[in-house]
Amino acid sequence: MILQLHVLRTVATRILGAALILMSILQILDLLDVTNDILDRGLGVAGVAFYAALRLPRLFEQVAPIAVLAGGLFAFSQLARESAVVAMRASGVSGYRIVGMAVPAAVAVMLLDVLCGQVLAPRADPALADWWKNTTPVAERKVPAPRTFRAGADLVMAAGASADGRDINGVTVFRRDAKGILIEKIEATRAHYKGGGAWTLDQPRTTRFAGDLAQTSTATTTTWPTALRPQDVQGLFGDDAVPTAASARRALENGGSDRPESFYATHLQAAFAGPFVSLVMLLLSAPVALANFRSGQGAVLLTAGLAAGLFFLVANGMLTALGESGSLSPFLAVWAAPAIFGALAVRTFLALEG
Known part of the structure; x- marks a missing residue:
């Protein structure tokens, strides 16, 4: 148990350190653009802190994989240089078990990434966008361009x-029939x-359109049944x-979408494959x-590991x-690279372990 905690602590601290350094660099670069x-x-330091806090989730998403790679390389190279791995293997601990001791650190990063x-x-993201919009001086505010999207079989402009x-x-x-022919257009001030x-x-x-005829009617309110949701x-x-996985699934189930079906199918798969x-x-x-x-050999493997991770x-x-x-195919697009590189990493490890 003590040996496992030592390996886990060594890997986890290196991953944490790498994540903090990488996030700090990205945060500083981001703040350089918006601090002024x-x-x-007139939002002061509190405004800068508020902006930085709302950016943290996206920054962690960006740095998580590289942090695990850098932290793992630093931790395992340290254990190898100190002959700790040699000592553990001499006492009957296999290389597989040594790596297994470090897996909980990667799993923790995976869960936090999710x-x-x-x-x-x-x-x-919406909170940051709304805050940024509301604090923009009136003279600098730009009228947003209309958006066009699909909501089930309906085409919508807003x-x-x-x-x-x-x-x-x-x-x-714009409502269409099963053949895609326009049958109705509804214009409203608000939905x-x-x-x-x-x-x-x-x-x-x-x-309403019926052949060459067009009939127009007005009302105070009307109901628009659609699978569109506020999150969409x-x-x-x-x-x-x-x-997200939920919004991509809703888009594929006739929710709001403004991109091809393949885009949402890929991101649905990526939501599950990304943490791996x-x-x-x-x-x-x-x-x-x-x-x-x-x-x-250590320098060669260290360089190869870094290059393989970036590639x-x-x-x-x-x-x-x-x-x-x-x-x-969305499945191949998302899972092919993790499967191939994971297999290559395992094959290399097996060759070294003998």
């Missing part, structure tokens, strides 16, 4: 939306979500919002633990982009 704007708006990507960041996604302004709904999967349209002006609206009107990237990074760093630093991130990103565009 925040101070000019928490940030699926829970914290989707809540922090001028804007509230921060909580429960109100949409300047709504135009309000009233729960139960239905929206209320204020002051709707409905135009937040994502559609957010700036470069990354779909940290585990692959730990496996890529593991061969360093069995290296002989006296013969120069893995590049390959994973390229395959994901192919999946989003529909050029590759």
Whole structure:
């Protein structure tokens, strides 16, 4: 138990240190761009701190895999240099068990990555966007461009939306039949979500098309039944919002979407595969633990592990982009790189372990 805690503590502290350093660097670079704007708006140091706090979930998502790679390389190389690995193997502890002792650290990063990507960041991003919008000086505010998206079989154009996604302004709904022919157009000043999967349209002006005829009618309010939800609206009107597993699934089930189906299918798979990237990074760093630093093998494996980890991130990103565009199956686009690089890491470790 003491030996396991020693290995786990060594790996975990190195991963934590790498994550803090990387997050600090990204945070500083981010604040260099916005600090002057925040101070000019009279928000002071509290505003800078508020901005930095809301950015933390996304920053952790970005640095988590690299932190595990860097932390694993530093920790295993230290254990190898101190001959701790030699001593453990001489006492009957296999290399597999040594790596297994470090796995809980990677699992903790995986769980925290899921928490940030699926829970914290989707809540922090709209709050940050709304805060930034409301604190922008009136003279500098720009009228947002209308958004066009699909809500089931309906095509929708909207001028804007509230921060909580429960109100949409300047709504135009184009309804089509099964053949894709336009049969109805509804223009409303506002759409309000009233729960139960239905929206209320204020002051709707409905135009129905039947062949060459068009009939127009007005009303005070009308109900718009759709699978669209406030969370979908937040994502559609957010700036470069990354779909969560829940929002991607809703988009595939006729919820709000403004991108191809392949984009949401890929991100649905990525929501499950993403956390395993940290585990692959730990496996890529593991061969360093069995290296002989006296013969120069350690430096070679250390460099190879770092290069393999970076190449893995590049390959994973390229395959994901192919999946989003529909050029590759979403399943292959998301799971191919982790499976291939994980297998290569295990094969290398097995060869060194003998």
